[in-house]
Structures are given as C-alpha cells and as structure tokens.
Amino acid sequence: MKYLKVKNKKYKLPIFCPDATRAVVRSVDTKDLINVGIDGVCVNTLHLIHDPGKAVLKKFGGVRKFMDFPGLIISDSGGFQVFSLIYARGKKKGGRVIDDGAIFYTGGLKKPVKNLLTPEKSIQMQFEIGSDIMICLDDCPSSNISEKQNKTSVERTISWARRCEIEFEKQISLRHLPIIKRPLLFGVVQGGDNKDLREFCLSELLKIGFDGYGMGGWVPNAGNPLQVDLIKWLAKIIPDKYYKYGLGIGKLEDLIVFTKAGYQIYDCVLPTRDARHQRLYEIKKPLKNLIGARVPKSFFRYLYINKQKHQKENKPISKYCDCLVCKNYSRAYLNHLFKLNEPLAMRLATIHNLRIYAMVIRQLRKEVK
Ligand SMILES: [Zn+2]
Numbered sequence: 001m002k003y004l005k006v007k008n009k010k011y012k013l014p015i016f017c018p019d020a021t022r023a024v025v026r027s028v029d030t031k032d033l034i035n036v037g038i039d040g041v042c043v044n045t046l047h048l049i050h051d052p053g054k055a056v057l058k059k060f061g062g063v064r065k066f067m068d069f070p071g072l073i074i075s076d077s078g079g080f081q082v083f084s085l086i087y088a089r090g091k092k093k094g095g096r097v098i099d100d101g102a103i104f105y106t107g108g109l110k111k112p113v114k115n116l117l118t119p120e121k122s123i124q125m126q127f128e129i130g131s132d133i134m135i136c137l138d139d140c141p142s143s144n145i146s147e148k149q150n151k152t153s154v155e156r157t158i159s160w161a162r163r164c165e166i167e168f169e170k171q172i173s174l175r176h177l178p179i180i181k182r183p184l185l186f187g188v189v190q191g192g193d194n195k196d197l198r199e200f201c202l203s204e205l206l207k208i209g210f211d212g213y214g215m216g217g218w219v220p221n222a223g224n225p226l227q228v229d230l231i232k233w234l235a236k237i238i239p240d241k242y243y244k245y246g247l248g249i250g251k252l253e254d255l256i257v258f259t260k261a262g263y264q265i266y267d268c269v270l271p272t273r274d275a276r277h278q279r280l281y282e283i284k285k286p287l288k289n290l291i292g293a294r295v296p297k298s299f300f301r302y303l304y305i306n307k308q309k310h311q312k313e314n315k316p317i318s319k320y321c322d323c324l325v326c327k328n329y330s331r332a333y334l335n336h337l338f339k340l341n342e343p344l345a346m347r348l349a350t351i352h353n354l355r356i357y358a359m360v361i362r363q364l365r366k367e368v369k
Pocket residue numbers: 317318321322323324325326327351352353355
C-alpha cells in the first residue's frame with residue numbers, strides 16, 4: 001500500500017510518528033514538526049487520561065486542536081504501559097492485571113490510588129482524543145514469562161480486542177460518525193517468541209476484523225536476529241490488504257529492516273530521546289539504496305555532541321542534512337549550548353534528529369515496491 005487513508009485524508013507510507021506521549025513531542029512545537037517533514041505523531045491514552053484529562057480534550061474537540069497539529073494522530077491504548085508500569089515494576093508496585101482490565105497504582109506506594117483501565121475505557125478515551133488510528137488495549141507481558149503466562153496474555157489480548165471492537169462500533173453509532181469521520185482501529189498481536197501462539201492470536205484478531213495489525217510485546221530491535229526473524233515472519237502472515245504497524249519501532253536501521261519486511265507505520269521515542277541525551281545522527285553519504293544495502297546501519301553514525309573534540313569544530317552535524325540546524329549552526333555552537341544547559345540545545349538537537357528520520361522515510365517511500 002502506498003497510502004494510509006483515513007477521515008478523508010491520505011498519508012504517504014511508510015510513515016514515522018514520533019511519540020507525543022502527553023500531547024507534546026518534547027522540546028519542539030508542532031510548527032517545528034511540520035517544518036522538518038513529520039507527518040504524524042503518536043499520543044498515549046493512559047497518560048492523557050491523567051493529564052490534561054478527558055474534560056479538557058472534550059472541550060477542545062480532541063488533541064488535534066489542543067496541540068494544533070494537522071497531521072496523522074495515532075493513540076496508543078495504554079497496553080504498553082501494562083508492561084512498563086505494571087509487569088516491569090513488579091506486581092505490587094505499579095499495579096496488577098485482571099481479566100476486566102489493568103489496574104494502575106498512582107499517588108505513591110503508601111497511599112496508592114487504583115485506576116482501572118478497561119478496554120472500553122481505553123476506546124472511549126481514544127474517541128475523546130480524536131485520533132485517526134486507535135489501538136486495542138492488549139496485555140503486553142515481559143519477555144521472560146512462562147508458556148502458561150504467555151497463553152493467558154494471548155487469551156486476554158483476544159478477549160480485550162473483542163471488547164474494544166464492540167465499544168468502537170458503539171462509539172461510532174453514539175456519535176453518529178459518518179464514514180468520512182470514522183477512525184481506524186488496529187489490533188495487537190501478542191504471543192512472545194512462540195510462533196504458534198502468535199499465529200493463533202492473529203487468526204482470532206482477523207476473525208474480529210481490524211483495519212491494521214501490529215506486533216506487540218517487547219520493542220523489536222534489528223540488532224537481535226531472532227526478533228528480526230519473528231517480526232519478518234509476522235509481516236508475511238498478516239494479509240497484505242491490512243496496514244502493518246511496527247509498534248515502538250525504532251532505530252534508524254530498524255526502519256529500513258522492517259520496511260523491507262512489509263511494515264508501513266512506526267512510532268518511537270528514540271530520535272527525540274537521543275537528541276536530549278546529546279546523541280545525534282550523522283549521515284555519512286547521500287541517501288540512496290537503503291533497502292538494498294548489505295548493512296542497514298552503514299549510512300550513518302552516532303555523533304556525541306558533548307565530546308571535547310566538537311568544542312571548536314566549525315562544521316554542521318551532518319553535511320547531508322538540510323535541517324535548519326545543519327544549515328545555520330556549527331557543532332561547536334551546539335556543544336556550547338548543551339554545556340550551558342540551554343533549552344535551545346534540546347530544540348535544535350531534536351529538530352536535527354527528526355529531520356534525519358523524515359529524510360530516511362522519504363527515501364524509503366521512493367524505494368519501497
Ligand atoms: Zn540537520
């Protein structure tokens with residue numbers, strides 16, 4: 001598929017959406033995003049429930065107007081937080097998962113406030129967010145679980161997906177949404193590294209029927225050959241008439257590996273987080289033949305701008321980048337701004353890293369068959 005079509009708009013594929021977890025891509029504003037060629041963002045349902053909350057978003061008619069972003073808006077369901085806030089922290093600390101939904105503890109360990117996120121609540125909130133792509137709440141487990149736990153997580157994911165789909169249709173009808181205002185709903189395939197469970201999960205989700213499918217679980221990483229094999233295999237068994245979403249992907253080289261495998265939609269926190277941690281991307285040569293390259297990583301290197309060697313360096317971060325930073329400022333100036341802890345450093349570094357992602361995506365659009 002060359003385009004993602006939703007709410008009477010068309011977006012070129014593949015598409016990369018930086019994470020705007022709390023309705024902001026940290027350090028930059030939406031005009032910066034548009035100027036660097038970012039076509040979409042990914043917000044987080046669970047975080048937006050707490051801040052700014054449902055009432056505020058309702059007043060604005062959704063997050064698009066609230067943050068003034070005209071592009072594609074994806075809302076993550078809160079499923080990944082089942083992993084990061086509950087499983088990864090240990091059961092008693094972050095919350096617990098029951099068949100009805102996920103209970104998140106907020107307000108500290110001594111007096112925890114229990115907030116239950118059900119599949120229905122997640123979908124209702126995603127309608128208040130007004131996103132173009134909504135994601136089903138899933139039970140996203142840790143990678144080191146037993147077969148039994150894996151099976152439970154898959155069963156729960158399927159049952160929650162079914163409830164999400166029912167709530168989705170209910171909201172469409174309650175809100176009298178015509179076809180041109182209808183968002184898309186994606187299912188998440190769980191099953192860890194067990195291909196039989198993954199296949200079972202996908203086949204059950206296909207029976208329910210979604211617009212697209214994503215691979216859930218730990219964040220895949222092109223540096224791990226087993227994960228690459230699994231994610232490639234999954235792309236093959238998802239029928240081509242559906243959108244294929246690489247949830248949480250990824251590193252620059254991952255965009256290439258997974259686009260080659262058949263995925264078209266990505267979201268990740270990495271380019272902006274790297275920028276804040278002074279890790280920038282230096283393109284080594286003009287971008288071409290990315291998909292055909294033997295080593296997908298060979299076109300760029302990491303540049304750690306805090307290093308002493310950049311202190312007097314009067315050249316851009318990357319001579320093959322056309323962003324406002326590379327056109328106007330030297331490595332020495334950026335090194336200086338970071339040393340001062342100047343907020344401008346974060347903004348410039350983020351603009352540069354996102355521009356590199358946008359350039360890679362633009363090149364992949366040319367190359368993908
Ligand atoms: Zn640049």
